[in-house]
Amino acid sequence: MRNIYKSILGVSAAAIVAVSTLTPALVNAWGDSDNGRPSYTLSQIENGVLGDTITFNSISNNQKIGNEKNFVGAKVAGANVSTWNADTINVKDGETYTIRLYVHNNNPKGTEAVAKDVKATFSIPTTVAKSQTIIGYLDSSNATPTRYWDEVTLKASENIYLEYVDGSARYINDNLGTVKLSNSVITSGALLGYDQLDGKIPGCYQYDGVVMIDVKVHSSVAAKISKTVRIKGTKTWSESVNAKIGDEVEFQIEYVNLLTAQVDNVMIRDVLPTNVEYVKDSTYLYNSAYQKGILLGDNTLTTDGINIGSYSPKGNAYVRFTGKVVNKTLACGANQLVNWASATVNKEVYKDDASVMVNRDDETCKADPTPNPTPVQDNPSGTPTTIVSTGPETIVAGAIGAGSMVTAFGYFIASRKKLM
16 A cells, blocks of 8 residues: 555544434544444555455544544645644634645555445535535445545634635545536535446545645635626626627526624615626526515616515525626626626625626627737726615515515525526
8 A cells, every 4th residue: 555645634533522413322523324334554454354344434543544533624725734634723804724635535445345325525614604514425335334424613703604615625545636527516416437437436545635625714704695697588687798789698697695683674786887787677586485486667776776585594595687698898808898797785795796708709899809818807996885775665666565575584495407
């Protein structure tokens, strides 16, 4: 067996003492689907204690990380790799932290003991608290046990919210080097592997690896707002799309209540760039009260904003509308049309943006020998004017009926993928 990960992982044998979310009877933060797998020493493994059994992360004296049951750890992103914290790490607002999940098929028989359908999943808290515990899961269909988990806690002196850094998931092993994983690692899980991401990992040290993701810490956050865009008629939402003059694009704004108490009169407003026009009667609201969506007839989303009602902890909503790409001030060449959305909660404003990329190449531009080589930003500042708190009736006009207000108790679980 070769010690190929010492430079990646560092060495830590810190014990974790907490309660597993899936097996409360256990004393430790680690757990598994067999309610407490045995631990083995390297000597026992080398002497064949496992036989043909495939098991993960059960060696008590791993030369790389110490006790493999403590396989989830954290550190400041970019910090020395020897500083992994396997139990608790104190965090600061605005800093990014790397979360590590170690993967080791303990059977020493190599390619004669291949684990199948191996995948990793991270559970990241979505509410505000001073202490946030991230759980890492490891699954394999032919291993015993079939599921393993461990956790690390991020602590702060004030309430914090954790943001997964989009696209940060990666897998590192001796054969693949560093390979990118999909964002499914924080939802349904991402397949791992040795020479490809096919879910197959042979046994022994030379086939082990690590999964890493990054999370950013935010303090005093009451809401999460996410903005995405797609060409009308397509299904995939993204942070940016390529469009032509005359195209219609759909924007989606997701709001999530991150507080532990209900919030009322949540205001959503969108700030359109100069070269995107709002399409009348195109604003729809989706939440637990209107899971199939309801058309809002007041058309004030891009002016005064709309009141989308009250939301319990983790309660969420989606607002959708259509814009049309026009040429009012487009420069020749590349243009980035930045569209900002904001949510006002308890007088605090939270915002996010999405972009439409437009290349102007009409006859006038073709006659210009020096078209713009870099994208010109349209509405780059993203500083919405003050949102007018018009009260619950904003949503009512032409949509629900006087005196009504949407109250979304519970979590509206429809995802962007389900909301086609």
